[in-house]
Structure formats: structure tokens, C-alpha cells
Amino acid sequence: GAGVSQTPSNKVTEKGKYVELRCDPISGHTALYWYRQSLGQGPEFLIYFQGTGAADDSGLPNDRFFAVRPEGSVSTLKIQRTERGDSAVYLCASSLEYLNTEAFFGQGTRLTVV
Amino acid sequence: KQEVTQIPAALSVPEGENLVLNCSFTDSAIYNLQWFRQDPGKGLTSLLLIQSSQREQTSGRLNASLDKSSGRSTLYIAASQPGDSATYLCAVDLETSGSRLTFGEGTQLTVNP
Numbered sequence: 001g002a003g004v005s006q007t008p009s010n011k012v013t014e015k016g017k018y019v020e021l022r023c024d025p026i027s028g029h030t031a032l033y034w035y036r037q038s039l040g041q042g043p044e045f046l047i048y049f050q051g052t053g054a055a056d057d058s059g060l061p062n063d064r065f066f067a068v069r070p071e072g073s074v075s076t077l078k079i080q081r082t083e084r085g086d087s088a089v090y091l092c093a094s095s096l097e098y099l100n101t102e103a104f105f106g107q108g109t110r111l112t113v114v
Numbered sequence: 115k116q117e118v119t120q121i122p123a124a125l126s127v128p129e130g131e132n133l134v135l136n137c138s139f140t141d142s143a144i145y146n147l148q149w150f151r152q153d154p155g156k157g158l159t160s161l162l163l164i165q166s167s168q169r170e171q172t173s174g175r176l177n178a179s180l181d182k183s184s185g186r187s188t189l190y191i192a193a194s195q196p197g198d199s200a201t202y203l204c205a206v207d208l209e210t211s212g213s214r215l216t217f218g219e220g221t222q223l224t225v226n227p
Contacts, residue, residue: 006157031213042118042203042217043158056214091157095213102148103215105158 004106006092012112021077021109025094032075035091082113116141120218135189135221137204142182145207149178149189152201194225
């Protein structure tokens with residue numbers, strides 16, 4: 001596609017439920033990133049992939065969060081046993097290469113845990 | 115730990131005014147710095163990327179400068195328009211961070227007709 005696509009755009013879930021957020025990067029981009037943005041804050045890094053492997057997952061807040069990118073393109077961020085504090089906008093970005101290249105962001109998924 | 119600070123947090127100007135947004139960062143070992151625009155409820159749109167070896171980049175009415183040694187960048191917007199109203203975020207790509215971006219908290223700009 002022309003840009004980074006994220007689905008769903010909005011997700012409301014009950015506390016304790018499992019959710020999956022999907023990201024389709026720009027075709028040909030090898031690097032993919034997940035960020036989380038709370039209201040009034042800048043995005044905070046969660047995890048990034050170079051190809052299929054998670055090159056750095058040090059930003060994941062705890063083991064309830066997990067992400068995969070099995071074929072080196074689409075990525076899914078998975079959150080288990082959701083908590084109200086997980087409510088935020090989850091942003092995905094991709095870039096052509098691993099280092100020192102421009103990042104392009106999707107529109108984000110707004111997750112609300114009630 | 116890299117810290118990125120943006121000043122002011124909010125800015126309101128009349129249409130047509132030239133304005134400057136500021137970004138400072140504590141660790142000067144960066145690959146690049148990017149300026150983004152974020153409209154309410156939307157994702158981030160990349161405006162300008164400045165490599166660490168560059169001093170400035172221009173796109174239309176936007177000009178971004180980088181002083182790596184002092185840890186500062188400015189985004190200059192000429193002849194502001196109501197359509198420029200948005201939150202502007204700067205982000206640095208640290209040499210030691212393996213391509214993750216560290217963001218400031220943004221400047222919320224309102225341009226009044």
C-alpha cells in the first residue's frame with residue numbers, strides 16, 4: 001500500500017481480555033516499529049523488528065505484551081489480560097532500512113480498556 | 115538516558131505570523147532528528163529529517179535547523195496558516211539506540227484566522 005496501515009482504528013475491550021493490533025508496513029520496508037502514546041505525551045518505543053526477528057523489545061512494559069512479524073511484513077501486537085492502564089494510542093511505523101532512515105507512521109489504533 | 119524537551123508546550127499565533135518551535139536533546143550522539151506533525155486523533159506525518167552531518171532542511175514554508183553540538187533543533191514556520199494548527203513533535207535517532215526514536219512531548223500550535 002501507499003502508507004502504513006493499522007487496524008482496527010479503534011478498539012474497546014473489557015479489562016482482562018486479550019487484544020491483537022495489526023500493522024501493515026510500507027511495501028519493501030524491512031524495519032518495523034511499535035510505539036505507544038498516552039494523552040498529551042510523545043510516543044514511547046515498545047519494540048522493533050528487522051525482518052522477522054525482534055531486534056529490540058526492551059520497551060515492552062511487561063510480559064503481557066508480545067509482538068510478532070512472522071513473514072517479515074505484517075506485524076501483530078498482542079496484549080494479554082488487558083488493564084485500564086494499557087489504554088493509549090498504539091502507533092506502528094516502518095522504514096526502508098535498519099539504521100538512520102526516515103520513519104513513516106500509521107494512523108494508530110486507539111485502545112480503550114474499560 | 116536521552117531526554118528530548120520541546121518548548122513551548124503550547125503556542126497560539128495570528129494567521130500570517132512567522133514562528134519558531136524549539137527542541138533540545140541531552141545526548142548529541144545522534145544519527146538524525148525528525149520533525150513530525152500530528153493532527154488530533156491522527157498518526158504522525160513526517161515533515162523533515164535532518165541527518166547529523168547537516169545543518170538544516172527546508173520544505174516549502176518549513177525550515178528545520180540542527181546544532182548537534184549544543185543539542186538543539188528549531189522548526190521555523192513562515193507565514194503561518196490556520197491549517198498549520200496541529201501538534202509538532204521532534205524525535206532523535208540515537209547512535210546507541212539501534213534505530214528507536216526518542217520523542218519530545220510536542221508543541222501544540224494554534225493559528226487563529
